[in-house]
Amino acid sequence: MAKQTEFDLRTRLLGALPLVQHFIDRLQLDSLLQQYVPITDSRFRLAPAVSLGVALRNIIVGRRPLYGLQEWAASFDPVLLGLPDEGFELLNDDRVGRALDQLFDADRASFMTAVAMKAISEFDIDLNQFHNDSTSITFSGEYAMANGRKIRGKRAVEINRGHNKDHRPDLKQLLWILTVTGDGAIPIHYRVCDGNTNDDVTHIDTWEALRKIAGKDDFLYIADCKLCSRKNMAHIASNGGRFITVLPQTRREYKWFRNYIQDHVLAWLEVIRKPSARGRGTTEDIWRVAESPLPSIEGYRIIWVFSQQRAEGDQLFRLKALQKATHSIDALNTRLQGKRCRIRKRSTLEDEVQKVLKRTGVERWGEVEIVENTKVVFKQIGGGRPGPDTTYEKVEQLQFSLMWKPNADGIAFDARSDGLYPLITNCKEDELSAGEILKYYKFQPRLEKRHEQLKTVYLVAPALLKNEGRIEALLLLFFLAMLVQGLIERELRQGMKAEEIATLPLYPEGRSCKAPTANRVFEVFEKIQRHELVHDNLITQRFDPILTPLQRDLLRLMSVPKRVFPGQDDDA
Numbered sequence: 001m002a003k004q005t006e007f008d009l010r011t012r013l014l015g016a017l018p019l020v021q022h023f024i025d026r027l028q029l030d031s032l033l034q035q036y037v038p039i040t041d042s043r044f045r046l047a048p049a050v051s052l053g054v055a056l057r058n059i060i061v062g063r064r065p066l067y068g069l070q071e072w073a074a075s076f077d078p079v080l081l082g083l084p085d086e087g088f089e090l091l092n093d094d095r096v097g098r099a100l101d102q103l104f105d106a107d108r109a110s111f112m113t114a115v116a117m118k119a120i121s122e123f124d125i126d127l128n129q130f131h132n133d134s135t136s137i138t139f140s141g142e143y144a145m146a147n148g149r150k151i152r153g154k155r156a157v158e159i160n161r162g163h164n165k166d167h168r169p170d171l172k173q174l175l176w177i178l179t180v181t182g183d184g185a186i187p188i189h190y191r192v193c194d195g196n197t198n199d200d201v202t203h204i205d206t207w208e209a210l211r212k213i214a215g216k217d218d219f220l221y222i223a224d225c226k227l228c229s230r231k232n233m234a235h236i237a238s239n240g241g242r243f244i245t246v247l248p249q250t251r252r253e254y255k256w257f258r259n260y261i262q263d264h265v266l267a268w269l270e271v272i273r274k275p276s277a278r279g280r281g282t283t284e285d286i287w288r289v290a291e292s293p294l295p296s297i298e299g300y301r302i303i304w305v306f307s308q309q310r311a312e313g314d315q316l317f318r319l320k321a322l323q324k325a326t327h328s329i330d331a332l333n334t335r336l337q338g339k340r341c342r343i344r345k346r347s348t349l350e351d352e353v354q355k356v357l358k359r360t361g362v363e364r365w366g367e368v369e370i371v372e373n374t375k376v377v378f379k380q381i382g383g384g385r386p387g388p389d390t391t392y393e394k395v396e397q398l399q400f401s402l403m404w405k406p407n408a409d410g411i412a413f414d415a416r417s418d419g420l421y422p423l424i425t426n427c428k429e430d431e432l433s434a435g436e437i438l439k440y441y442k443f444q445p446r447l448e449k450r451h452e453q454l455k456t457v458y459l460v461a462p463a464l465l466k467n468e469g470r471i472e473a474l475l476l477l478f479f480l481a482m483l484v485q486g487l488i489e490r491e492l493r494q495g496m497k498a499e500e501i502a503t504l505p506l507y508p509e510g511r512s513c514k515a516p517t518a519n520r521v522f523e524v525f526e527k528i529q530r531h532e533l534v535h536d537n538l539i540t541q542r543f544d545p546i547l548t549p550l551q552r553d554l555l556r557l558m559s560v561p562k563r564v565f566p567g568q569d570d571d572a
Contacts, residue, residue, distance in 0.1 A: 006535070007533055007534065007535050007540070008533075008534045008535070009531060009532070009533055009534075010531070010532045010533075010534050011529050011530075011531050011532075012075075012076065012077035012529065012530045012531075012532065013075045013076050013077070013528075013529055014076070014077060014080065014525075014528045014529060014530055014545065014565065014566070015061060015076070015522070015525055015526045015527070015528055016061050016521065016522040016524075016525035016526060016528075017057060017061060017076060017077075017080040017081075018080065018564040018565045018566075019488070019521070019522075019525060019555070019558075019560060019564065020057060020060050020061060020484060020488075021057075021080060021564065022560050022561075022564045023484050023487055023488060024053075024056075024057075024484065026122050026123075027115060027118050027119055027122065027483070027484070027487075028118055029053070029056070029115065029480065029484075030049065030053055030082065032111060032114055032115060032118075033049035033052055033053060034047070034049040036103075036106045036107060036108075036110070036111040036114075037049050037052060037099070037102050037103050037106050040102070045090055045095075046083075046087070046090045046091075046095060048098070048099035048102045048103070049099075050082050050083065051091065051095055051096050051099035052096075052099050052100070052103060052477065053081070053082050054069065054073055054081045054082070054083065054091060054096075055069060055096060055099075055100075055474075055477055056477050056480055056481060057080075057081060058072055058073070059477055059478060059481040060481045060484055060485065060522075061522050061526075063457070066093065066096055066097075066474075067093055069091050069096060070088055070089070070091040070092060073088035073091055074088045076088075077530060097466055097470060100469075100470040100473040100474055101469060101470060101473070103473035103476065103477075104151065104154070104156075104469040104470065104472055104473040105152055105154065108472075108473075108476055111476075112189070112190075112476070112479070113212070113213065115480065115483070116188050116189065116213050117213070119186065119188070119483060119487065120188075120213070123186075123487055123490070123491075125181055125183050125184070125186055125188075126181065126182065126183035127181065127183075127213070127214040127215075127216075127219055128182065128219050128220060129181065129182025129183070129219065129220045129222070129440065129443070130179050130180070130181060130182065130188070130210055130214075130219055130220070130221050130222065131179065131180050131181075131182065131185070131222045131223070131443060131444055131446070131447040132177065132178070132179045132203070132206055132221065132222070132223040132227075132447070133177075133178060133223065133224060133444070133447050133448060133451065134165075134175055134176060134177040134178070134199050134202070135165050135166075135175075135176050135178075135451040135454075135455075136162070136163075136164045136165040136166050136173040136174070136175065136176070136195075137173060137174045137175075137176050137192075137475075138164060138166045138168050138171045138172075138173050139159055139171060139172050139173060139174070140171060141172070142172075143159040143160075143172055143468070145467070145468075146158060146159035146160075146172075146467075146468040147160075148194065151467065151468075151469040152469075154469075156467070156468045156469050156472060157174055157192055157193065157194055157195075157468055157471075157472060158194040158195060158196075158468075159172045159173070159174055159194075159195055159468055159471075160172050160173070160194065160195040160196050161173065161195060161196065162175065162194075162195045162196035162197065163198075172195055173195040174192055174193070174194070174195050174471075174475075175192070175193040175194065175195060175197045175199075175202075176190070176191075176192060176451075176454070176475070177190060177191040177192075177193065177199075177202055177206060178190050178447065178450060178451065178479075178482075179206060179210060180446065180447045180450060180486070182220070182440070182443055183490070184486060184487075184489065184490030184493070184494075185443075185446040185447060185449070185450060185486060185490075186483065186486040186487060186490060187450060187479060187482045187483045187486055188210075188213065188483075189206065189209055189210060189213065190475075190479045191205070191206065191209075192472055192475050198226070199224070199226035200226040200227070200229050200232065203223060203226070203227050203232045204231070204232060204235050207221055207235070207236055207241065211239075211241075217239055217240035217241050218240055218241065218242060219241065219242070220242045220243070220244065220427075220440060221236060221241060221242065221243045221244075222243070222244045222245065222440060222441060222443070222444060223243075223245050224245065224246060224444075225245060225246040225247070225248045227243060227245040228245045228246065228247055228248055228251070228424055230298060233245075233298060233300065233424075233426065234298070236426070237300075237426045242425070242426060242427050242431075243425060243426060244423055244424075244425045244427070244437055244440055244441050245423070245424055245425075246421060246422065246423060246424070247296070247302060247421075247422035247423065247424045251296075252297070253292070253294070253296055253297070253302060253422070254422060256294070257292060257302075257304065257417075257422070258413075258416075258417050260293065261416050261417060261420075262413065262416055264293075266290040266304065267290060268288040268289070268290045268306060269288060269289050269290065269434065269435060270286065270287070270288050271287050271288060271289055271434075271435040271438050271439065272285070272286070272287040272438075272439075272442075273285070273286050273287075276309065284308065285307075285308060285309050286306075286307070286308040287305065287306065287307055287308075287438060287442075288305070288306040289303055289304065289305055289306070289434040289435055289437070289438050290303070290304045290306075290434070291303060291304075291429075291434055292304055292422070296424055300424050300425060300426050301424065301425050301426070301427065301428075301429070302422050302423070302424050303422065303423045303424075303425065303434045303437050303438065304420055304421075304422050304423075305420065305421055305422070305423060305438055306419050306420055307419050307421075308419060309419075310418075310419040310420075310421070311418040311419025311420075312419075313419075314418040314419060315415070315418055318365065318411070318414070318415075321360050321361050321362050321365070322362055322365060322366065322406065324360045325356060325357065325360040325362040325365075325366065325404070326404055328356045328359075328360060329353075329356060329368060329402055329404045330404075332352060332353070332356065332402060333401060333402045336349075336399070336400050336401060336402070337399075337401070343400065344398070346370065346372070346400070349370060349400055350370065353368045353370070353402070356368075364407065364410045364413075364414065365406065365407055365410050365411050365414070366404060366405060366406045366407050366410075367405050367407060368402050368403065368404055368405070369402070369403040369405055370400055370401075370402060371400065371401045371402070371403055372398060372399075372400060373398075373399045373400070373401065374396050374397070374398065374399070375396070375397045375398075375399040376394060376395070376396055376397075377394075377395050377396075377397055378392040378393065378394055378395070379392060379393055379395050380392055381393055423437055423438070423441055425437055450482060450486070453482065453485070453517075453519075454478065454482065457519055484518075485517075485518040485519075486518075488518040488521060488558065489516065489517060489518050491557075491558040491559060491560075492516050492521065492554065492557050492558050493515065493516065495556070495557030495558055495559065496516075496557055499557065501557070502514065504516055504550075504553075504554075505550065506520040506521070506523075506524065507520070521554060524550060524551060524554060525551060525554075528545045528547075528551075528565065529545060530542065530543070530544055530545055530566055530567075531543040542566070542567070544565075544566045544567025544568070545565060545566070545567065547562065547565060547568060
């Protein structure tokens with residue numbers, strides 16, 4: 001009887017990894033990791049750079065916690081992860097943690113600069129415009145050791161409390177500062193600072209770093225109102241740089257203008273008019289600009305911006321605040337009429353009223369009049385139960401009531417500045433018009449979107465690592481992941497523009513997508529697999545994937561050769 005031959009069908013997941021690997025190769029990230037995090041011990045079974053590379057790919061497309069790295073890697077073709085066959089078994093918490101230690105010890109500043117310069121040259125990124133912003137990365141736990149100590153001779157960041165932008169002042173944090181280019185919102189530089197660092201002290205160092213990366217001084221640097229300090233603006237202007245930022249409401253120029261527009265009319269210039277994306281209120285989103293009659297104290301231009309939707313938002317905010325104040329005053333009034341009310345002194349009631357006005361934010365829009373009334377009551381003289389012979393005395397008690405009076409003048413005063421906010425810049429009128437200033441600034445939400453992706457798509461939560469040094473190293477990998485993601489999005493959108501394609505069917509049920517994200521692209525490729533027929537541990541036949549028309553279109557638009565996926569012919 002002939003011996004039965006057994007075959008095994010082995011499935012290897014490819015997903016979007018071949019696409020991601022193409023961009024990693026163009027950036028030379030694997031070789032740069034090997035250069036800056038070399039093997040320091042011949043006993044290493046897995047090079048630190050390989051462990052870091054797997055962790056990076058997991059952040060980009062897997063989003064599994066580090067303790068789940070081995071399980072995630074096991075389903076993929078190990079070649080795509082730079083691993084030997086069955087090398088996923090070497091991925092454990094300790095090995096990846098030690099690789100992060102070595103990345104912390106490495107010259108991370110030089111490594112990041114090398115990556116940025118490679119991205120700029122390889123993808124021809126324009127460096128005339130940068131946008132900067134910061135956000136909080138919040139941690140649970142005390143992190144008592146993360147006090148700015150030195151780890152192996154290098155200072156680590158301090159995880160502590162500060163102005164938490166996640167609205168969690170009860171938790172400790174780090175400050176994450178990101179700078180992107182105006183060309184595709186590509187992350188080009190980042191910093192991690194102590195949790196209690198004020199944003200206004202970070203801009204000079206960031207600007208100097210960008211100056212080295214760009215190799216010039218006259219790029220446009222755009223940031224939020226924390227940039228608007230005399231020291232920051234003077235440093236940039238005196239070194240040949242250009243800036244655009246928001247003038248804070250605490251500045252005298254802001255208060256002066258609010259008074260000025262009460263009886264003056266500005267020459268507003270309409271810059272943008274487009275259909276509203278919010279689906280409520282006005283049907284159009286209108287933006288206008290006007291030059292301020294006076295410059296700033298430092299002599300810089302001030303551009304006032306009017307937004308129709310912002311004006312509607314200011315009006316709605318004021319209406320809700322007044323409604324809430326009216327409701328709170330009515331509730332307090334009802335309480336005053338109750339038999340168990342303990343407010344007997346006018347000063348106590350005045351304090352209660354001020355708390356209501358401050359909590360609802362309507363101090364400028366109304367006032368509360370306290371009305372005193374005398375209430376006559378009869379009290380029993382002596383103790384015991386009342387009877388036929390019980391005597392009473394007449395007692396007059398002071399009783400309060402409240403009357404809410406809207407301040408029409410205050411409401412009208414603030415209504416004149418609804419929808420307005422000021423930008424300040426050192427760009428001259430012959431360099432950039434007021435309308436161009438606004439259009440440059442309106443790119444800022446693209447940077448804020450990167451922060452949102454960091455927290456929602458990548459679910460940044462490096463809170464379970466052994467020490468803050470590993471946290472810093474892991475955050476560098478998050479930056480690299482955002483860089484790869486940004487380049488994928490930029491290449492795809494540029495390809496769509498070149499071929500005059502307005503939308504792609506990337507949403508569920510083939511619905512159209514105007515601005516494709518890397519995450520949507522990954523979802524299109526995530527189920528791609530490669531099958532292998534194995535006999536006696538030898539591959540006898542491979543079954544390569546067949547790409548769908550949409551997948552082939554995406555590769556073409558991103559200028560990615562189809563051959564990055566096994567068995568694909570670029571001429572097909």
